[in-house]
Structure formats: C-alpha cells, structure tokens
Amino acid sequence: MQSALAAGLLASIGCGVMGSYVVVKRIGYLAGGIAHSVLxxxxxxLFLGFTPLHGALAAALLAALLIGWIKLRWQAHEDTLIGAVWAIGMSIGVLFIARTPGYTADLMNYLFGNILLVTPAQLWQTLALDLVVIGLVAAFYRQFLAVSFDEEFARLRGVPVTIFYLLFLCLVALSVVLLVQLVGLILVIALLTLPAAIAGHHVYTLGRMMVLASLLGMIFTTTGIVLSWQWDLPAGPVIILVAGGAYLLSALGSEWWRRRRAGAAT
Amino acid sequence: MMRPAIEIQSLFFAYGEVTVLEQIDLRVPEGEFLGIVGPNAGGKSTLLKLILGLIEPRRGTIRVLGRPPRKARKLMGYVPQYPAFSRDFPVTVEQVVLMGRLGAGRLAGGYSHHDREIARRVMGEAEVLDLARRPIGQLSGGQLQRVLVARALACEPRILLLDEPTANIDMRMESELFDLLKKLNERMTILVVSHDIAFISGYVQRVACINHTLVCHQTGEIDAQAIGELYGGEVKMVHHHH
Structure with missing residues (x-):
C-alpha cells in the first residue's frame, strides 16, 4: 500500500501538469485514444516477455505520434481516425493477451488498474517519467502555452508548431502511462482531466491550474487508496469516484458562487 | 524611390478549384496606411494570410520588405479577425501580450526582462496596462481587441496587419481603435481589412478594393494625382459601386 500511495502522489504531478493542457485544449478524446491504444x-x-510498463510506454508514444500525424494531415476526419486508433490498439492488446498463456485473467488489471501491481522499481520509473514531463514543460513553458493558446500566432512568431505539438502529445502519452498502473487505462482519462477541470473552476492562469490540479490529484489518489483499502474494494474505481464527486461539488459550487456574485452586482 | 513594404505581382490563389484571387498587383510603400475593403468571400483575409506566408500563392510573387513572406514574418504584427483561442482559456492579458515576444529571445526558459519591458510599453500604448493581470475571459470585446493589438505591437513590427479589427465592437471603440492606428502609422506601415469603407476613409490614405481582383482608390480625391505620381503611376482611379 505504501508504494501505491507513493505512485499516486508521483503520478498526480505529471498528470496535473499535462491534464491542465488537455482540459484547456479540449483534447480529452484524443488523450482517450492514446490511453486505450496503450493496451x-x-x-x-506480455506476449513477447517484456515488462508491460515498457510496452505501454512504447505504445503510448507510438499512438501519440500516429494521432498527431493524423490530426495534422487529415484534420477533417480527426474524430473518426482517433476512434479507429483507439479500437485497433485495444483489439491488438486483447488478441496478444488471449495468446499469452496464463495471463487472460489479468486483463481486468490493465483495464481498471491494480495497486498491488506497483513495485518499488516502478516507482523509480514513475519518478523518471515525472521528471521528463516537468523538465520539458518548464523549459518550454512559453512555447507550449503559445501553441496551445493560439497555434496560428505561434507559427507566425517562428515557433516550430508541429514539433511542439507532437512533443506535447508525447508528454500526454507519458502522463497516461504514469496513471495506467494505478487506475487502469479505461479510467485514466478521468484522473487526467477531473483535477485539472476542478482547478479550472477556481484559478485563472495555466500555471496555477497545473499546481492546483497536481495537489487535487494527490488528494484524490490518496483518499481513494485509503478508502479502498479500508473497504477492501478495487482502488481504481474508488479513486475515480472520489475525483468525480469532487468535480460535481466544485462545478455546482462555482456555479452557485457565480450566480450569487451576478445577483449581488445587479 | 523608397523600398516598398509589400510588393505583390501577378498573384493568383485558389482553394482547390475555387479561384479566390487572380491577377493581383499591389505595391505598398513603407509608411502607408492602406485600407482593404470588399465583399465577404472576396479574398480580403486570404490576401493577408498570403502576405503573412501562412498560405502559398499558386502563381505570382509576394515580397515583404524585399523578402519572401516566411522570412519576413518577424517584421510583421498580425491581429486576426476571429481569435483562434477560446475565451475561457486560463491566461492573463500580460501573458497574451508577451506571446508577441516569442521567437525574439532564447529558446528555453522564461521571458527576459527586456521582453517584459516591451510588453509593458505596448500595453500602455494600447491602453490595456491596467488590465495586465486580468484573465482574458473577463474582457469586453473592445478590450480584447486592444490586447490583440498590443500582442501584435509586442512583435515590434515594421508592418501591422489587422483583419476586421472592429467587427465585434461598437462605433465609439471603433473610432478609438483607429485613432490609435493613426498614431502607430507614424512609425509603421499598416494594412487594415474592413467592411466599412465609409468609416475607414477618414483614416487611411488609400483603399484597395478586393473582389477576386484588386482595384485601388485614393481616399482624398484632391491628392489623388500627386500620390498617384508618388506611387509611380501604378494606382488606377476607377469608379465602382459597393
């Protein structure tokens, strides 16, 4: 349980940062495509005898580049093609797992997560992925902000928009992999977007949104893991329900606050 | 004669099979304030995008300060008609204006002290300095327009291009914005696309009418001949109806 808690805290950082971009850019569907093709x-x-996390990493990066290329090349059919990558990736995964002796029962672990799978070695890998995400975002914060805010203007200022866009998708892929072991690939998108969406209700700059989203992610994963341990439930779904409940409260609360202020102004 | 800010020769552009612009010749001397008018879908915005090098002409040449458009991008400031961003993007006025400094300094890391000084100066010029820390979602249409002008000015451009800058704001703000442009015109060339020829006539020196082809008019008829000579007789006077 301690490594699970630590994994949750570490994953929350990378996901708070990239989740904020995913929310403000409204590319939840695209991130979903990357997450699911990870299978x-x-x-x-598994079939070839490598560590599943390494396979997930390779697949996530490949899917990110493929989806990025699709988006740049065939913008008009983006959603159809992302849906195809999503389903094809999962199908490939299910077929490989079906042909791997003795592993079929573990499919649920990949889909919905299993905190018992978290090993100390994976913690170090999670930390390394975190450092890559945070390091690149910190170094190129200006460019990432400009590209996600107004791509055309960034291009006019000589920012290599295509390279930064693909790099950005690869970082989303890395954060998805950070979370997969914790909550499973079906629930990843919720944990990537909900903390950032809640943060978006309360702060007005991307930087603060990232910090708040990371902190919220830490609270949700920790609460979720502790509750699941006490009630002997799978951790992934509990974490997501905690995050979902908080999102609902935050949405209603900020709506109420806005109306109250609007009411006071008139 | 002064080197032209923009020189376009025999330009032809089409989206697929649909011809948008044909046989466009235009010479904009440095320091001019040029209005571009014409019907919707007549090719006004397309012409700006060609000058910015965002799209490539099918035929013909464009030179901006003697260079191909892509190489002259950093000398141009652009104010788009419909901002490509969503209004609820979590970003402050100052951060948006600072984006005009991208491509000027180092690759990695934050903005320099110099960049921030320039941003403050142009925010002052566009009268949005007191809004610097405001998120863009809390601005009125007119305020946002001024922020976009400030962002373009932060590029320290020699040519300023504006696409329908007054489409979403009221008449009073329209006058204020054009007063600002008039002042800026003392140090840079300005091209402004507008649907309102009557209004811009009071500000611009010359009007280019675009409806697939291009015809230029002087705004002051009295000066027409003199300016026509100044431009090397390239300007044709043609009466037509809008």
Missing part, C-alpha cells in the same frame, strides 16, 4: 503495447509486451 496494444501492454499485450504485445
């Missing part, structure tokens, strides 16, 4: 890589890694 293809995990299945292939």
């Amino acid at each position: 293809g890589g995990m299945g292939a890694a």
